[in-house]
Amino acid sequence: MFDYIDLMTKLSVANDKKIVLIVMDGLGGCELEQGGKTELAAANTPNLDELAKGGVCGLSDPIAPGFTPGSGPAHLSLFGYDPIRYEIGRGILAASGIGFELERTDVAARGNFATIGDGGEVTDRRAGRISTEKNAELCELLGGIEIDGVKIFVKPVKDHRCVAVFRGEGLGGDVADSDPQFVGKKPLKLAARSAGSEKTAEIANKFIEVVFDRLKGLQPANGMLMRGFDGFPSIPKMADVTKMNPGCIAVYPDYKGIARIIGMQVYEAGETVADEVECLKENFADHDFFYLHVKKTDSYGEDGNFDAKVHVIEELDAALPGIVGLKPDVIMVTGDHSTPALLKSHSWHPVPVLLNSDVCRRDAETRFDELACVSGGLGRVPSVSLMPLMMSNAAKLLKFGA
Amino acid sequence: MFDYIDLMTKLSVANDKKIVLIVMDGLGGCELEQGGKTELAAANTPNLDELAKGGVCGLSDPIAPGFTPGSGPAHLSLFGYDPIRYEIGRGILAASGIGFELERTDVAARGNFATIGDGGEVTDRRAGRISTEKNAELCELLGGIEIDGVKIFVKPVKDHRCVAVFRGEGLGGDVADSDPQFVGKKPLKLAARSAGSEKTAEIANKFIEVVFDRLKGLQPANGMLMRGFDGFPSIPKMADVTKMNPGCIAVYPDYKGIARIIGMQVYEAGETVADEVECLKENFADHDFFYLHVKKTDSYGEDGNFDAKVHVIEELDAALPGIVGLKPDVIMVTGDHSTPALLKSHSWHPVPVLLNSDVCRRDAETRFDELACVSGGLGRVPSVSLMPLMMSNAAKLLKFGA
Numbered sequence: 175m176f177d178y179i180d181l182m183t184k185l186s187v188a189n190d191k192k193i194v195l196i197v198m199d200g201l202g203g204c205e206l207e208q209g210g211k212t213e214l215a216a217a218n219t220p221n222l223d224e225l226a227k228g229g230v231c232g233l234s235d236p237i238a239p240g241f242t243p244g245s246g247p248a249h250l251s252l253f254g255y256d257p258i259r260y261e262i263g264r265g266i267l268a269a270s271g272i273g274f275e276l277e278r279t280d281v282a283a284r285g286n287f288a289t290i291g292d293g294g295e296v297t298d299r300r301a302g303r304i305s306t307e308k309n310a311e312l313c314e315l316l317g318g319i320e321i322d323g324v325k326i327f328v329k330p331v332k333d334h335r336c337v338a339v340f341r342g343e344g345l346g347g348d349v350a351d352s353d354p355q356f357v358g359k360k361p362l363k364l365a366a367r368s369a370g371s372e373k374t375a376e377i378a379n380k381f382i383e384v385v386f387d388r389l390k391g392l393q394p395a396n397g398m399l400m401r402g403f404d405g406f407p408s409i410p411k412m413a414d415v416t417k418m419n420p421g422c423i424a425v426y427p428d429y430k431g432i433a434r435i436i437g438m439q440v441y442e443a444g445e446t447v448a449d450e451v452e453c454l455k456e457n458f459a460d461h462d463f464f465y466l467h468v469k470k471t472d473s474y475g476e477d478g479n480f481d482a483k484v485h486v487i488e489e490l491d492a493a494l495p496g497i498v499g500l501k502p503d504v505i506m507v508t509g510d511h512s513t514p515a516l517l518k519s520h521s522w523h524p525v526p527v528l529l530n531s532d533v534c535r536r537d538a539e540t541r542f543d544e545l546a547c548v549s550g551g552l553g554r555v556p557s558v559s560l561m562p563l564m565m566s567n568a569a570k571l572l573k574f575g576a
Numbered sequence: 577m578f579d580y581i582d583l584m585t586k587l588s589v590a591n592d593k594k595i596v597l598i599v600m601d602g603l604g605g606c607e608l609e610q611g612g613k614t615e616l617a618a619a620n621t622p623n624l625d626e627l628a629k630g631g632v633c634g635l636s637d638p639i640a641p642g643f644t645p646g647s648g649p650a651h652l653s654l655f656g657y658d659p660i661r662y663e664i665g666r667g668i669l670a671a672s673g674i675g676f677e678l679e680r681t682d683v684a685a686r687g688n689f690a691t692i693g694d695g696g697e698v699t700d701r702r703a704g705r706i707s708t709e710k711n712a713e714l715c716e717l718l719g720g721i722e723i724d725g726v727k728i729f730v731k732p733v734k735d736h737r738c739v740a741v742f743r744g745e746g747l748g749g750d751v752a753d754s755d756p757q758f759v760g761k762k763p764l765k766l767a768a769r770s771a772g773s774e775k776t777a778e779i780a781n782k783f784i785e786v787v788f789d790r791l792k793g794l795q796p797a798n799g800m801l802m803r804g805f806d807g808f809p810s811i812p813k814m815a816d817v818t819k820m821n822p823g824c825i826a827v828y829p830d831y832k833g834i835a836r837i838i839g840m841q842v843y844e845a846g847e848t849v850a851d852e853v854e855c856l857k858e859n860f861a862d863h864d865f866f867y868l869h870v871k872k873t874d875s876y877g878e879d880g881n882f883d884a885k886v887h888v889i890e891e892l893d894a895a896l897p898g899i900v901g902l903k904p905d906v907i908m909v910t911g912d913h914s915t916p917a918l919l920k921s922h923s924w925h926p927v928p929v930l931l932n933s934d935v936c937r938r939d940a941e942t943r944f945d946e947l948a949c950v951s952g953g954l955g956r957v958p959s960v961s962l963m964p965l966m967m968s969n970a971a972k973l974l975k976f977g978a
Binding site for chain 1: 606648669951
C-alpha cells in the first residue's frame with residue numbers, strides 16, 4: 175500500500191537527536207450526539223494545547239480511509255511498517271507480550287482454557303474467566319510436553335488466556351483455529367490451511383489430546399481451545415530500518431510484544447501514566463527513540479465510558495510537562511487508531527496527530543482535538559508516514575536522489 | 577508508488593489549450609521562530625494572491641510525507657513520473673544540462689578537475705575552483721580520446737565541473753565513483769557495481785590514465801575525479817505520455833537537462849526572471865505546455881538567506897502579469913520541493929501549490945502561502961498528481977472507463 179521500509183532503510187542516518195512518540199491507544203473519538211464534543215475535545219488539556227500551538231496537527235489513517243484496524247496492524251503502521259505487507263499473528267504477539275524469548279523457527283498460538291461438557295461440547299469458551307493465578311497453575315500442569323521431537327511451552331497470559339509455543343523443525347504457522355466460536359459445539363480438529371503446516375497441525379492435535387488428558391476432571395477448566403497460530407514474522411528490526419536505538423515504555427503485554435518483535439528494548443514501566451513518565455526519565459539517556467504507550471483510553475472507549483476516557487486523556491496531559499521538560503527534539507502525540515466510546519469498539523475514523531519540533535512548520539491551530547486536526551498543517555496522511563515525518567524532523571533521514 | 581504514467585498515456589488527448597507551469601525551486605519554507613512567517617507568507621505578492629483568489633490551492637508531496645527529495649526526483653514527480661520508478665543519474669543530467677546530444681546507449685559521468693600531489697593523493701578536490709573558461713580549455717586538451725573502440729567526449733559544465741560521455745557498445749552505467757571524498761587520499765580505481773558494467777569501468781580507468789597523462793605538470797588542475805556514472809534512463813517522452821508539445825524555459829543546466837531527457841524543447845532563456853518571461857512571450861505560440869523554472873528561491877534557501885528568498889518570490893510576482901496577460905488556460909505555480917532558509921537545505925515539508933483555471937473549482941483562499949494552502953481546495957496530494965490535474969483543467973485527459 176504505502177511501503178516505505180526500503181526507502182527508510184536506505185536513507186536513515188544516526189544522530190543524537192531524540193524522539194518521543196506518545197501513543198494514547200484508541201485516542202480518536204466521536205461526539206455522542208450532534209452538537210457534542212469528542213472525548214479529546216471534551217478533555218481539559220492545557221499542556222497538549224500548548225504543544226499544539228508550537229507544533230503542527232493533522233489526521234492519520236492506520237490502514238486507509240474507511241478501514242478499522244486491530245491493535246497489531248495499527249501499531250506496525252505507526253512504526254512505519256505497511257500493515258498489509260507485515261502481519262504479526264496473535265499467538266506470536268501474545269508470546270512476545272509476556273516476554274517469552276521466541277526463536278525464529280517457533281510457531282505460537284493463543285490458548286483459552288475452556289469448560290467441556292460430557293459430550294465433548296464446549297459449555298464455556300472462557301472457563302468462567304478463571305483467575306490469572308489459576309491459569310498459571312494449569313500451565314504448570316502442562317509443563318514439559320514433547321511430541322515427536324517438538325517441545326511445547328504453555329505459559330499464562332491473563333485470566334483464562336494462555337499461549338502455546340511449538341519449538342521444533344519444519345513447523346509452518348498456517349493452522350486454522352480449534353475454537354468453534356459457539357458453546358454447544360465441539361472443538362474443531364486443528365488443520366493446516368496450506369502446505370508446510372501439516373506437521374504443526376498433527377503435533378498440535380496430539381498436544382490437545384495430552385492437554386485434555388492432564389486437565390481431565392478439573393473444573394471449570396478441563397479443556398483448551400486454540401487459535402491465532404502463526405510463525406515468527408519476517409519483519410526487519412526497527413534499528414536496521416531507522417538506525418535508531420528504540421525503547422518501549424508500555425504497561426500491557428501485547429504492546430510490549432510488538433515492540434520486542436521489532437527489536438525495541440522493553441522496560442517494566444509500572445502501572446500508571448505517572449509511572450511510565452518516571453520510567454522515561456530514568457532511561458532517557460539510553461535511547462534516541464521512545465515509544466510510550468497509554469492503554470486505558472482504548473479500554474474505556476471499548477467500555478463505552480466516555481467520561482473515563484476523557485479522564486485518562488487529562489491524566490496524560492497532567493504528566494506531559496515531565497516529558498516536555500526532558501527537551502526531546504521531536505514529540506509526537508497520537509493514537510494507534512480511534513476507539514469512540516460511542517461505538518464501544520475500534521473504528522475507522524482517522525486519528526488525531528500532534529507533531530512538535532523546532533522545524534515542523536507550525537500551523538495556526540492552538541488546540542489538540544479532532545476538529546483542530548482537520549485544519550492542521552499535516553493534513554490527512556497515512557499512519558506509515560508518521561515515522562519518516564518524525565525522523566525528518568530529527569534530521570535522521572537523508573534526501574532521496576540528488 | 578503512485579505511477580500514473582500508463583494511465584495518462586492511455587487517456588491523454590491533444591487540443592489547443594495552453595498550460596503554464598511555474599516552478600519556483602525550493603519554494604516551500606518555514607517560519608524562523610514560533611509566531612513568525614514563512615518566506616512565501618512574508619513576501620508581498622499581490623499578483624499571486626489575485627491568482628489564488630481565482631484559483632485553488634493545496635500542498636503536495638514530491639515523494640511521500642516525511643521524505644526530502646533531491647531536485648531530480650522532485651522534478652520528475654512534477655512532470656508526472658513516479659520518482660521511485662524513474663531515476664536519472666547525475667552524469668546523464670549534467671550532460672543533458674549542457675545540451676550534449678546523448679544517445680540511448682551512452683554512459684555519462686560527472687568529472688571534477690582536481691589537484692593531485694606528488695604522492696598521487698588528492699590535495700584539492702576542486703582544483704581551486706578554476707574558472708569555467710579554464711575548464712573549457714582543459715576539456716579541449718582532452719578532446720578526441722578513443723579507447724578500445726569507445727569514444728569519450730569531455731565537456732565543461734561550470735567552474736571545476738565537467739562531464740564525460742562514453743559512447744560505444746556494451747557499456748553499462750553501474751560504476752562506483754573514483755572521488756575518495758577526502759583530501760589526502762588517492763583517487764579510487766573505478767569498479768563495476770554490477771554485472772554488465774565491467775567494460776565501462778575498464779575503459780574509464782584507461783581514460784583516467786590518459787587524462788592524468790595529458791594534464792601532467794599543469795597547475796592547479798592536474799587530475800580528474802569521476803562520479804555519478806549512469807546510462808541513459810528508460811523513461812517515456814512527455815509528448816508520448818501527455819500528447820502535449822512541451823517547452824522548457826530555465827536558466828540552470830540541470831533543469832534544462834531533465835527537460836531534454838523527457839523530450840521538452842529547451843530555450844536559452846537569459847538570466848533573470850524577466851528574461852524568462854520575455855522568452856515565454858516570444859515562444860508562446862509554439863507549445864501547449866510550458867515549464868518555467870526559477871532557480872534562486874532554492875539557492876537563497878540553501879544559503880539560509882530568508883530575505884533574499886522573499887525577494888525572488890516578489891520578483892516572480894512582479895513578472896506574473898506578463899504571464900497572465902498571455903491568457904494561458906491553466907496556470908500552476910508551485911515548487912519542486914521545500915528549501916526553508918531555516919534549514920539551509922531541501923526539506924520534507926509539503927510544497928505550496930496554486931492552480932488557476934476557469935474550471936478548477938475555486939476555494940475560499942485569497943492568499944498564496946503555506947497556511948492558506950493547508951485549507952486550500954486541493955488538500956494534500958502527491959506531486960505526481962499535479963500533471964494529471966493540470967491536464968484535466970485543460971481538457972487534455974479523457975475519462976477513465978465508461
